[in-house]
Amino acid sequence: MKRILLVATVATFTMGFAQADGAADYAGGGCASCHGAIGVSAIPTYPNLAGQNAAYTVKQLKDFQTGARKDPTMNAMAAIIAGKEQSIADFLAAQK
Ligand code: HEC
Numbered sequence: 001m002k003r004i005l006l007v008a009t010v011a012t013f014t015m016g017f018a019q020a021d022g023a024a025d026y027a028g029g030g031c032a033s034c035h036g037a038i039g040v041s042a043i044p045t046y047p048n049l050a051g052q053n054a055a056y057t058v059k060q061l062k063d064f065q066t067g068a069r070k071d072p073t074m075n076a077m078a079a080i081i082a083g084k085e086q087s088i089a090d091f092l093a094a095q096k
Helices: 002-028 054-066 072-080 085-093
Strands: none
Touching: 002 085, 054 072, 054 085
């Protein structure tokens, strides 16, 4: 029982840190200016990202990086956060 509690606590801490990293990576990447602080956009031409499946978000960011998906703004923005796709996607998936 004690061991189960410990594992649960460690998992909670680990997830907490991962999400804090994602929030910082997202804000630090300048994403919030268009997509909103938690991925809910105030501007109709910018998509909402909150609650999106993380695997989908990671794929879009990688496609923007390789040019498989073309959008001049996002091709540049995705390059800035290279290596942080997963943490940002996990943060966004956890938002409502
Ligand atoms: C200057 C405004 C702007 C900034 C800054 C910006 N984006 Fe975007 N983003 C857009 C627009 C516009 C699109 C839609 C592109 C298209 O039509 O394909 C988009 C699309 C996306 C998508 C795809 C959404 C979907 O539903 O397929 C993701 C994911 C994304 N942005 C993440 C980010 C991240 C992460 C950052 C920060 C590194 C960021 N964006 C910064 C404007 C912006």
